[in-house]
Amino acid sequence: MLESGFCKYVVISYGHNAVSSDSMTTMLMTLGQDEEAFGHFGATGSYALAAQRAMYEFNTGPETWKHIAVGQRKWANLNPLAMTYNRTMSYDDYMNARWLVEPFRLFDNCLVSDGGRAYIVTSAERARDLKHRPVIIAGLGQHNPADFPQSATFLAGPTGAQIAGEAALRMAGITRDDIDACQIYDCFTYTVEITLQDYGFFKPGEGTDWFQGGTIEPGGSMPVNTSGGQLSEAYFMGLTPITEGVMQLMGRCGERQLGPQTGTKAPENILCSDNGGILQCNTTIILRRA
Amino acid sequence: MTMYAKPIPKINEDSRPFWGGCKVHELRFQKCNQCGHVRWPPAIICPECHGKDTVWITAAGHGRVYTYVVYHIAYHPGFKGELPYVVAVVELHEGPRIFTNIIGCSTEEVYCDMAVEVVWDDVTTELTLPKFRPVK
Numbered sequence: 001m002l003e004s005g006f007c008k009y010v011v012i013s014y015g016h017n018a019v020s021s022d023s024m025t026t027m028l029m030t031l032g033q034d035e036e037a038f039g040h041f042g043a044t045g046s047y048a049l050a051a052q053r054a055m056y057e058f059n060t061g062p063e064t065w066k067h068i069a070v071g072q073r074k075w076a077n078l079n080p081l082a083m084t085y086n087r088t089m090s091y092d093d094y095m096n097a098r099w100l101v102e103p104f105r106l107f108d109n110c111l112v113s114d115g116g117r118a119y120i121v122t123s124a125e126r127a128r129d130l131k132h133r134p135v136i137i138a139g140l141g142q143h144n145p146a147d148f149p150q151s152a153t154f155l156a157g158p159t160g161a162q163i164a165g166e167a168a169l170r171m172a173g174i175t176r177d178d179i180d181a182c183q184i185y186d187c188f189t190y191t192v193e194i195t196l197q198d199y200g201f202f203k204p205g206e207g208t209d210w211f212q213g214g215t216i217e218p219g220g221s222m223p224v225n226t227s228g229g230q231l232s233e234a235y236f237m238g239l240t241p242i243t244e245g246v247m248q249l250m251g252r253c254g255e256r257q258l259g260p261q262t263g264t265k266a267p268e269n270i271l272c273s274d275n276g277g278i279l280q281c282n283t284t285i286i287l288r289r290a
Numbered sequence: 291m292t293m294y295a296k297p298i299p300k301i302n303e304d305s306r307p308f309w310g311g312c313k314v315h316e317l318r319f320q321k322c323n324q325c326g327h328v329r330w331p332p333a334i335i336c337p338e339c340h341g342k343d344t345v346w347i348t349a350a351g352h353g354r355v356y357t358y359v360v361y362h363i364a365y366h367p368g369f370k371g372e373l374p375y376v377v378a379v380v381e382l383h384e385g386p387r388i389f390t391n392i393i394g395c396s397t398e399e400v401y402c403d404m405a406v407e408v409v410w411d412d413v414t415t416e417l418t419l420p421k422f423r424p425v426k
């Protein structure tokens with residue numbers, strides 16, 4: 001649309017009053033069909049089914065997921081916009097939180113938020129004249145394995161992230177080693193693990209080691225979800241990860257800005273993911289500093 | 291008579307033979323006459339070969355737990371008295387995987403690939419739910 005001249009600027013937005021209305025709960029509670037008769041509801045239950053199968057197939061579980069919940073919270077504590085800005089989280093806080101749908105405890109679940117996000121897409125040529133340093137969409141990949149959760153064969157991976165990630169890197173003309181940070185759709189902690197695993201950052205089950213020692217945290221070698229993400233900043237669907245990727249590359253992230261001040265690499269390429277249904281679709285976008 | 295307090299299946303023309311089977315304690319699934327694939331959920335064409343020639347078969351009621359979760363929160367008030375309870379995806383020997391509950395054991399005893407068999411729960415005069423228990 002932009003290249004052909006149909007439009008000059010496209011606003012992509014998301015807004016929701018998910019806390020102050022019952023619309024999110026209503027949507028989640030009516031997702032299912034016959035499974036409600038057995039007491040199975042919403043996204044937490046189905047992602048927990050996926051996580052349980054992953055625990056069985058490879059070495060994962062709360063000892064891996066606690067690094068994701070706690071690591072992202074550390075980023076949120078640097079982000080005044082985050083819903084959890086003033087609340088720190090320790091590994092004990094994670095482990096002592098109540099079960100919701102086992103194997104998921106409270107902090108394996110994302111937040112529910114009132115608010116919104118928007119970003120503007122235009123041609124690279126027009127972007128050069130704008131106030132802020134632009135960010136280039138360098139690569140894009142999509143893969144949608146689509147099956148119903150009860151018949152899905154991808155709950156423990158590979159999810160759509162594998163093929164979508166390869167396609168996005170190929171289009172961007174880079175390899176995984178060129179990625180400086182990731183903004184991963186994180187409806188649940190396990191979603192972060194399986195998505196990074198399917199991108200190839202570690203082999204199945206090696207996440208337990210990979211996340212050790214603050215890999216994804218401030219000061220870490222592969223920062224992930226640097227706003228706090230959906231787990232600790234706010235849930236605005238795919239716009240939580242992508243707007244953070246854009247803001248980081250523009251250098252507009254204040255205290256949490258990637259680079260020397262957070263003991264991380266100044267980013268050139270950031271990988272962002274979006275995910276739909278119960279791991280049924282994946283979109284991967286590589287953003288690049290202009 | 292007290293009202294049944296839990297959600298009931300959203301039965302449609304595709305799934306009516308399945309739920310009708312449950313009432314007489316039979317697990318019925320569609321089988322493709324072209325490629326032999328046994329499918330769930332029901333559909334007018336085979337997801338494997340797109341064949342339309344379909345026959346309903348009765349499964350023996352044996353399978354394994356593909357995956358499961360333990361609910362510690364009641365998202366619907368009808369399940370408050372059941373906590374904690376197990377929701378599982380059971381893979382039947384004939385192939386289909388269905389949502390169900392695992393009963394007849396503690397929540398800690400359930401594991402992936404556990405052998406299970408169907409047990410019928412006549413919850414109302416109109417509705418029977420296929421649940422599963424460990425094979426002794």
Ligand SMILES: [Zn+2]
Nearest residue numbers: 322325336339
């Ligand atoms: Zn067929």
